[in-house]
Amino acid sequence: MTAHDSATSRTAIAVPAVPPVVRRGPGGGVLLAGLGVLAFSLTFPSTVWGLESFGPWSLVALRSVLAALIAGGALLAGRVPVPARHHWAGLAVVAGGVVVGFPLLTSLALQTSTSSHAAVVVGLLPLTTALFSALRTGARPPRAFWIAALAGAAVVIVFTVQQSGGALSSGDLYLFGALLVCAAGYTEGGRLARVMPGWQVIGWALVLALPLAVAGAAVVLPFEPVHLTTHGVIGLVWVAAGSTFLGLYVWYRGMAEIGVPRASQLQLAQPLLTLVWSFLALGEEMSAAAPVAAVAVLVCIAVTQRAGSSRTKDGEGIRS
Secondary structure (H helix, E strand, C coil): CCCCCCCCCCCCCCCCCCCCCCCCCHHHHHHHHHHHHHHHHCHHHHHHHHCCCCCHHHHHHHHHHHHHHHHHHHHHHCCCCCCCHHHHHHHHHHHHHHHHHHHHHHHHHCCCCCHHHHHHHHHHHHHHHHHHHHHHHCCCCCHHHHHHHHHHHHHHHHHHHHHHCCCCCCCHHHHHHHHHHHHHHHHHHHHHCCCCCHHHHHHHHHHHHHHHHHHHHHHHCCCCCCCCCHHHHHHHHHHHHHHHHHHHHHHHHHHHHHCHHHHHHHHHHHHHHHHHHHHHHHCCCCCCHHHHHHHHHHHHHHHHHHHCCCCCCCCCCCCC
16 A cells, blocks of 8 residues: 555454453462362261261252252353363273272272271371372472371371281271272363363263263162261252262362362361361361371471472463
8 A cells, every 4th residue: 555545455363262261360279279189078977967868869969969950050051062072081090090989999988997996097198199280280398398298198097007006907907998989180270270170060960970970870760778967968969069069069179270289188177177177067077186187297298398299291371
């Protein structure tokens, strides 16, 4: 165009096709993950209440069905598109680990173990999750992180042995199995929460497990008698809506922001919180060693949070 031309040039206006990724400071991620830990700390006492009305297999099946209905409603209301095909394998790991495997194995364990005993055994979950994360995502936390994590795990082990009188209960095998499947589900969910919102991770995992949960409920309900009580209904509702959906939503979102290894160490506080709820809701006794263990574990948490974690091979993109 020359100075004598009357034509007007067209200027392209760039319109972002995807909403910008929301990033907050590390404090926001710690808060979200901490809320997840608070929700999870109520899971064992709520499961014990639920077992007053339902058998272990029925409780897990109904828990998954109710949580999936909540998640499916949220996904429909938000008009969330179906995840890409290459994400479904990871969602299957999340479903198998935290939607089916962990609830079932811990429910079976709680038939013979107390809520407080199960809580301290599952206190090894942070270290197990950090190990799975290092293997799966390539996370490389500094040496100080691992020293503090191992120290926290040692405190939990000593506390477990002291609580059980030096012998492991028959339900411990279920609990150790629950550790492995849950750590795998947490790790994969934390990885997926870096590329899609955390609530969609658990939402699609629940929807994926829905057919199995419905089939399981249809099979086991005729064989496990149901005796509805107030405690039983409250326990079922909490483990479905609170622990499984809401708790995992904020947990995965928090992990996406501060990293799986660092978030996992916040769970060192979960056994001690569960001891408090077990005392208040179930009347279980709290040993004199609990305050000492609480202080030691909180020190380990402070060290791991200060140490932080390195970037993973999957990149640093965060979806809210």
